[in-house]
Amino acid sequence: MKKITILSLFLCVFSVYSQIQKEVSSDWTSFNQTIAIQTAVSKKFKVIASVKVESEEPMAWAGVWARVDTKNEEDGFFDNMNDRPIKAKAWQSYTVEGIIDANTKSLSFGGLCLYNGKFYFDKFELLIENEKGIFEPITVLNASFETPVKNGDIPKWDLGISKNKIVKVKEYKIISDKSNVDGKLGLLIEGSGIKIKETGKIGNVEGASPQIGAMISMLEDLKDRVENTVKNMDKYEIDYLHDEEANRIGALVMHLAAAEAYYQVVTFENREFNPEEKKKWGLALDLDKGGRNEIKGHDIQYYLDLYNEVRTKTITELKKKDDAWFATEQKRYGVTNQYCWFHVMEHQSSHLGQILFLKKRIPPQMAVDLQQKIKN
Numbered sequence: 001m002k003k004i005t006i007l008s009l010f011l012c013v014f015s016v017y018s019q020i021q022k023e024v025s026s027d028w029t030s031f032n033q034t035i036a037i038q039t040a041v042s043k044k045f046k047v048i049a050s051v052k053v054e055s056e057e058p059m060a061w062a063g064v065w066a067r068v069d070t071k072n073e074e075d076g077f078f079d080n081m082n083d084r085p086i087k088a089k090a091w092q093s094y095t096v097e098g099i100i101d102a103n104t105k106s107l108s109f110g111g112l113c114l115y116n117g118k119f120y121f122d123k124f125e126l127l128i129e130n131e132k133g134i135f136e137p138i139t140v141l142n143a144s145f146e147t148p149v150k151n152g153d154i155p156k157w158d159l160g161i162s163k164n165k166i167v168k169v170k171e172y173k174i175i176s177d178k179s180n181v182d183g184k185l186g187l188l189i190e191g192s193g194i195k196i197k198e199t200g201k202i203g204n205v206e207g208a209s210p211q212i213g214a215m216i217s218m219l220e221d222l223k224d225r226v227e228n229t230v231k232n233m234d235k236y237e238i239d240y241l242h243d244e245e246a247n248r249i250g251a252l253v254m255h256l257a258a259a260e261a262y263y264q265v266v267t268f269e270n271r272e273f274n275p276e277e278k279k280k281w282g283l284a285l286d287l288d289k290g291g292r293n294e295i296k297g298h299d300i301q302y303y304l305d306l307y308n309e310v311r312t313k314t315i316t317e318l319k320k321k322d323d324a325w326f327a328t329e330q331k332r333y334g335v336t337n338q339y340c341w342f343h344v345m346e347h348q349s350s351h352l353g354q355i356l357f358l359k360k361r362i363p364p365q366m367a368v369d370l371q372q373k374i375k376n
Helices: 002-018 210-230 235-239 249-269 275-286 289-294 300-318 337-360 371-375
Strands: 022-024 028-036 043-054 061-070 075-079 092-100 104-114 117-129 135-138 167-169 172-177 186-191
Touching: 028 167, 043 061, 043 104, 061 092, 075 092, 092 104, 104 117, 104 186, 210 249, 210 300, 210 337, 235 249, 235 300, 249 275, 249 289, 249 300, 249 337, 275 289
Parallel strands: 022 167
Antiparallel strands: 028 104, 043 092, 043 117, 061 075, 061 104, 117 135, 117 186, 172 186
């Protein structure tokens, strides 16, 4: 009787574990269905859906998307309408057309949306060409979202872009809505609280001289890349140690903050760290065995908060300076203040590459082996 109880517990916990959903922070979200494909010849397909967008944000848009995954992992067809974004406030039907062939393993399709606003979806259709060249409808489960959304989950659809890899995005609320084109309900995804940063430009920073403005924009661009790379990592991932000579990702983010804090006192105050600053930043600045052993156990936001705190001071102090100060030699090291901050920038870039390398090589976290408990 005891064995049955433990086995039941194992099955229950295993079921919950296998359905764990990853929650992330992002400026976009999507949902999908995936079907297996077997065909000996090339065939055309169409994904059709009705969509409308209500947003005051110029960059906000929605799309219908489709992706072909191949048997040998080569790139297949992909279209998410980013070259023809949906922004219309009235319901309209949109079509994505592609090709499947003998190398196709599966076809994924669905909807996506970006930034703040209300994004409505309804009446999905999938049609695949038959041997006579006629498009035949393929069943799409809960195609018009008549089965209501429950707790942010869309029945018969997966959140994210892949089957069984459910990704919930904190910035988006997903509900059923009475606005629709087919049946009684439609799908509403509402994005809020998303801050859009202007990218792809250097300089023209309000309150900063030209050369300093250019440096601030480059520093911020790199910090955004670091943050976007790590912000959705969990404690296991940021504390994972690749080998005894490597560094933990969390410690590397703190190292970036520490190095920037150091160059603040060097350039703004012409000095080294004082004892209090050494106590706060010393291990992170050096990242030797001490940093490897002690800088761990925090979630990623702990490290990002430190990084953001340091960066806020950097920008505030740099805006107080002018281009003449920037070109002045920093006597402590015999280089200009501009070169010091160039080093901070390229230092971020170097460690971003290191973080990306380490992130790709983190093995999956093992589940708790409850089967061993059953044997005992």
